[in-house]
Amino acid sequence: MPRKRAAGYDNQRETIVEQAAALFARNGFVGTSMNEVALACGLSKASLYHYFADKHQLLMHICEDHIDRLCALVDEVAQQDLAPEPRLRLLVQRFVEEYRDAQNEHRVLTEDVRFLEPGDQKRILNGERKVVKAVADAMSAVRPELDRSRMAKPLAMLLFGMINWMFMWLKPDGELTHERMAVVVSDLLFGGIGAVGLDGAGKKKR
Template sequence: MARPKSSQHELKRDEILDVAAQCFADRSYPAASMNDIAAACGTSKARLYHYYESKEAILFDLLDRYTQRLLAVIAQAEAAAQRRNLDDRDALHELVRGFLEEYEHSATRHVALLHDTKFLGVAQRDLIVNRQRDVVSAVTRFLRRAYPKRVTSVNQTPVTMMLFGMINWTFTWLRPGGAMSYAAFAEEVVAMLDQGLAS
């Protein structure tokens, strides 16, 4: 009979994922080893294997949880728009704010999503890539509703990628506690959208 998981099991997994994401960002996924992750966690490799059977299992759990979180950000923006009776443009602006609030606290996870998905096995990689596509599709819908005269079936992909280009790489230059906060940057993106896409 399998031993029941302790109530701290998921909390410990979260801590491991935080540390692993930092290791992957610092060293790169291929260069980071289970020994590196265990040492950074202040535990043994044997103890780490109690939670995860491999480095790839850690990466998959990290990306699985993170992509679910990004989909939750979209669902929260949609719910907030309905609850507050926002128009389509304000709903998009709330989504931008939601993404940047998430990115402020998950930079290393975002690095892993952008750089390390390719290291997963085929089935796991397909799942993560399909979730990424779901995120892109949802943002495209927000954009088309917000700017129906400007965002069309012809240009919707470039416009969506332009928006992601503005926000997805903030981990490379925007620092918490720096001259500009993530919240302030979100307002700059909102202003850029409104002034650049409004007819």
């Protein structure tokens, strides 16, 4: 019979994940020890191992949880059955909001996933592919000829390029908010999407 978890187990586990993500984001996965994670959580190292077997399992949990939230976000937007433009704008808004609240996790996913075992990397990559495909499909719904030219995915990657590293320069207490920048990203996207050349040469001026 499995041993029952103590009250507060899940809360403590979440605290560990949050503290580890902050340390990995600041010092890198290799540059962070389990001792440092335990110290940040106010736990002994033995207590920390009660929640996570090793540092790689902790890294996997951070990456997988972040990807799961992004996939859930994609599913929630899809269920709203919106017209093409509102759908894409809502996806942008939700991604920007999610990154605002998960900057450490996103940085860990971007920079440290390479330290996972190949099988775990594949699971994370499959989640990332689902997210990118959802955005590519949303773009194709706005401009159907993107599918024929195979430009939907590259444009989706360019969009992520705009928002993925926003945390590097957008200050939490600055004049520009994430909500405002989500609108700016969408406006920039829709203002320029019709001008993207499908043959790689750019749209010719009339």
